[in-house]
Amino acid sequence: MKVLVINGSPKGEKSNTLHLTKAFLAGTGAQDVETLHVSRLNIDSCRGCFACWNKTPGKCVISDDMEMVLSQILAADLIVWSFPLYYFSIPGKLKTLIDRQLPLALPFMVENTDGSGSGSHPSRYDMSGKRYVLISTCGFYSAEKNYDAVERMFDHICGKDNYETIFCGQGELFRVPQLRNRTDAYLADVQQAGAEFMTGGIRPETRERLKTLLFPKEVFEEMADASWGVEKSAGEHRAPVDETLAFTRQMAALYRKESFDGKARVLEMHYTDRDKTYQILMERDGYKMLDDPKDFQQYTTRIETPFTVWLAISEGKTTGPQAMMEQKYRVDGDFSLMLKWDDFFGYAAPAAEKKPATAKTASDSKSNMLIFLLPWILFWTVTSFNEQWGVMTSIAFCALIPLLWLKFKSTIYERLTIACISGLSLSLLLGADQTILWPLSYLLFGLLWFVSGFQKIPLSAYYSMNDYNGEKALQNPLFMKTNRILSLGWGVLYLVISVWSFLLMRANAAGVALILNNVATILMGIFTVWYQKWYPAKVARGR
Ligand SMILES: Cc1cc2nc3c(=O)[nH]c(=O)nc-3n(C[C@H](O)[C@H](O)[C@H](O)COP(=O)(O)O)c2cc1C
Secondary structure, eight states: OEEEEEEOOTTGGGOSHHHHHHHHHHHHTOOEEEEEEGGGSOOOOOOOOOTTTTTSTTOOSSOSTHHHHHHHHHHOSEEEEEEEOBTTBOOHHHHHHHHTTGGGBOSOOBOOSSSSSSOBOOBSSOOTTOEEEEEEEOSSSOOTTTTHHHHHHHHHHHOTTSEEEEEESOGGGGGOGGGHHHHHHHHHHHHHHHHHHHTTOOOHHHHHHHHSOSSOHHHHHHHHHHHTTSOTTTGGGSOOOOHHHHHHHHHHHTOOGGGOOSOOEEEEEEETTTTEEEEEEEETTEEEEEOOGGGOOOOSEEEEEOHHHHHHHHTTSSOHHHHHHTTSSEEEEOTHHHHTHHHHHOOOOHHHHTOOGGGOOGGGSOOOHHHHHHHHHHHHHHHHHOHHHHHHHHHHHHHHHHHHTTTSOOOHHHHHHHHHHHHHHHHHHTTOOHHHHHHHHHHHHHHHHHHHTTSSSOHHHHHHGGGTTGGGGGGOHHHHHHHHHHHHHHHHHHHHHHHHHHHHHHTTOHHHHHHHHHHHHHHHHHHHHHHHHHHHHHHHHTO
């Protein structure tokens, strides 16, 4: 399949629309693609002489790049018209190119059969096998109703219902690296549309997703206004606003009031290299941005960062947690805001949220720490009352675990637990010495934790990631370090417990061992809850 892309944006390669066009082409899998940047072509205006109809049929009197364009149009199987919306129509030079297609038509008048007008001219060439796609972005928040004129024109050029369209509002956002999370999700839908176009046509669900706004109207309009770097209230005559202010306004505009958790927050941004400070009040009904220190309130969270670092984070050149680990910025006050940053300021793609339930895969499900812990707890508690019951309940639970994995994500440590508990239970049934078996169970449990501390994913991370953005948390060095320390801590504790249990049991003080073990475990549990909040906050404070 030969594809011709006619890029009508005066910005050439820098066109916003071209992002969509490239995604669409990637979806089609087309290899033979020719792209014509109209802005680079030498195309004169049609002179209206009709020489291409009477004197030199099929040939224009003007000798310029249009001759090449026409031959490319004739050779192509798929023609993609890629252009920005200009004054609810197409850019002028693209219109010039369209006018100069006259040599492709015959002069005779024929009736329109599709009801799209008062008549048309038949094509000089067989164009019946060709397919057409219009891809365009526009500046307003939505494409709806903006393309009426464009569609009426292409009804005549390509034939009504004889072309596909992908029209997208908020087009300027495609060039903003900070918003790639959202725009990439949209481009994935465009790519999907490209694939479907090749195999029976774009599906209605995909078409619906392509109509979804990139950002809600008010969020987009606030961001767009802030991006111009001039005060809206004072018009464009006032001096341009500071780059840090425009940037912070755009960031504030992303605040999602749906993520309000009952706690009003005052986020203070201090850009150390520019000596600029702003506050964003994050409230139930939305946000307020303060740029005058006179109005400032007591902050709940303050971020001190060089502007360049924050910019690099927002452009995805580094991640927030990575930069924090490297102590490139510091956070004072309530750290919970940082942990929920993506909820507060990250717009997820609606397409991703709308995944049908049936598409749920094992990797979507969450792990559950009880599956790992319960076999051990059952073994330790029930066997201490009744050996046989203890062994039976532990083995029965282990046998149940594969069923639980249908609902919960399994981990290597659950598999190892099944092996350990089954081995220990069988040994107990075969009459192994309790004073050895119990300390051995603590030793094995401790080893699981301890050794995991040196693995890629420490044991506790498998479970605590559920509360921190799922698998994304595994990319967060601070999260991983916190979990590594905690897993090693639990490992050491249970290795020590195994030693003192062995000694106490040998000294006939099993009861003391039991109490000591439980108290130590509860204390470590309390420490864990505290430490997993305290440690990241300490790193963030940079002190
Ligand atoms: C001269 C001009 C006219 C425009 N007219 C409209 C318009 O009528 N409606 C609209 O929504 N956006 C309009 N825009 C915004 C562009 O359509 C928008 O910025 C688009 O994403 C640019 O795409 P491109 O980067 O592919 O050229 C206009 C932009 C310019 C420069």
